[in-house]
Amino acid sequence: MTAAGLDRSVTATALDDADRLGAQLIRFVRAISRAKTQLAKAGPDGLDKLAYAMLFCLVHDGPQRTGKLAEGLHAEISTVSRQTRSLVAHGLVERRADPIDGRACVLAATDEGCRVFAENRRQRNLWIAEVLADWPDADRSCLIELLDRLNRGIESTPPLTTEPN
Secondary structure, three states, X not given: OOOOOOOOOOOHHHHHHHHHHHHHHHHHHHHHHHHHHHHHHHOOOOOOHHHHXXXXXXXXXXXXXXXXXXXXXXXXXXXXXXXXXXXXXXXXXXXXXXXXXXXXXXXXXXXXXXXXXXXXXXXXXXXXXXXXXXXXXXXXXXXXXXXXXXXXXXXXXXXXXXXXX
16 A cells, blocks of 8 residues: 555566665665765864754754754754754854743754855765766766655655555
């Protein structure tokens, strides 16, 4: 059954392709994780990948409460709170009064946080451009289109929790 509730027979070829793609995705995630770790080492001392992920969310999605940030990152609130202390100490994030409920606070990227994020993004883009430097324009465009399609499919299709019938 698919997420839409339709029966779809899965062929042996489709399962083999899924297995090969799964192996490549694992390889990809590991390679990206290594690269992110190296980039994080070049950033402000004491910030890890989750801290940069938090900064990304705050820059892109704007100020938000710790709970919403934790939910979006699939992290425990205590972990996000610990990373928040580090980000605040580095001057990359600040606590502000929640405009909806002044008794609560939201986290927001500071100007320095936005600058650090923009610099990391610039370095990432330079690295990716170097990785793809010998790819034809059409191949780069195709990769972007296919990754977008894959991401939309992953985002809209819940994982199977049991074996299909």
